[in-house]
Amino acid sequence: MKKILIIEDDVSFCLMMKTFLTKKGFEVFNAFSFKEATVILKDQQLDLVLTDVRLPDSDGIEILKHIKEVNPAIQVILMTGYTDIKTAVNVMKIGAFDYVSKPINSDEILHTINKALTEGGKTSTVVNTSSETDKKETRPVKNAYTGSHFIKGKSAKSKELYDFINVVAPTNISVLIIGDSGTGKENIAYSIHKLSKRENMPYVAVDCGAIPKDLAASEFFGHVKGSFTGAVTDKIGHFEAANGGTIFLDEVGNLTYDVQVQLLRALQERKVKPVGSSKEIDVDIRIIAATNEDLQKAVREGDFREDLYHRLNEFSIQAPRLNERGKDVLEFAEFFIAQSNAELERNVEGLSDEVTEVFLSYEWPGNLREMRNIIKRAVLLSSSNLIEKSVLPAEMFQHNVLKNADVDTAVIASSDGFAGASMQREDLKLYSSTNEEQLIRVALEKAKYNKTKAANILGIDRKTLYNKLKLYDIEL
């Protein structure tokens, strides 16, 4: 397990990052000052340090020098506010791997960390060649797409989606984006912002699922120095940071009831009060929220406040599943191939005919995110100009074959090739509910109603199969 040290005096941010990176499989240590960091650097064999450029007792240059003295193999990524970008660039010149600007985008930081851990050793003094201006333009967003860095698609579903985006973007209406994981909700939110009158104002994306309950108020509304243990400096909350622009609340269904109350008040009164402060700050914010849960159900069950739900859902947009977007699948594939080529320095030209067919009929349960990952891996593994079946996960064929009711072949396919190298069978989940029942029935029939075998064929565990049998009322 790779070990990461986060050096940051903003305690809440530090803990949030720790939660996020631990979930991603790293062993994470926190230090709130340079002094604390030196102790951990001495005791632990670290792989990477993520550090603020400015700490109460040190600065980026001193931190980097010290780290490189302790162990030159440790990769260093700097976290910086806008005013410190120049310092960050200087620190990179003396050996930091890269820098990221605050507010930190979780996808981006993860990408940079993985890149540092894989490429860092080879190029420990890499200087990022993008200009400062470029960085400034793209940094305020959690999402890295700007300009042509995303595609719209031409299918009826895509057209409908962009019609909605175009209609709602210029208004100040709150938008709730509903859709399965990986359908591109974050990208939709950013598109709305870029097409609005607020396009040149801040866009702040907040992953509500990653905010620890106790720190939510401080995260959203900020705090003043000394207002609680660990509040060593004043902190600007997300609302204030987004003032004049747009705030995107991702996974909004994860907010606790208490935070929902505070949020609603802020939205209604258009004022926020930092924790420990008596002063209210006026905020003018456009709000976009996203969920992959059934929020209406959460409202019915008393887990999500109805008034907040209506406040967020003045207009709703459904993010289409990838398999509803017809031939756009191929356009997305082309886009991800180009993206992976650039990232991995490869020259893959496209999909073989056979793979094109598979792509068009596959369910894509993980939507765009799944496609991006599958293509990235395929580009890495491909030895020919075209992506062939042999570099795709076998589960993709298991799906298709199952659809054709040829389960025996599916089982063979799944023990073939690089099957399972990246995807756990349990990750398969059970596709869309429309054909889920049918898939289960086919698998049961092929397994001669042996539940263990059927579960195996479906790539799920027995317990999940039992639950599904109950759900669909399948009698055995």
Ligand SMILES: Nc1ncnc2c1ncn2[C@@H]1O[C@H](COP(=O)(O)OP(=O)(O)OP(=O)(O)O)[C@@H](O)[C@H]1O
């Ligand atoms: N229009 C697009 N063009 C190209 N790539 C896209 C587009 N929309 C999304 N993506 C890609 O798909 C991935 C998933 O998108 P995104 O994070 O926006 O999905 P999401 O619905 O917010 O997922 P989750 O619900 O899990 O947070 C992104 O990392 C990006 O690489």
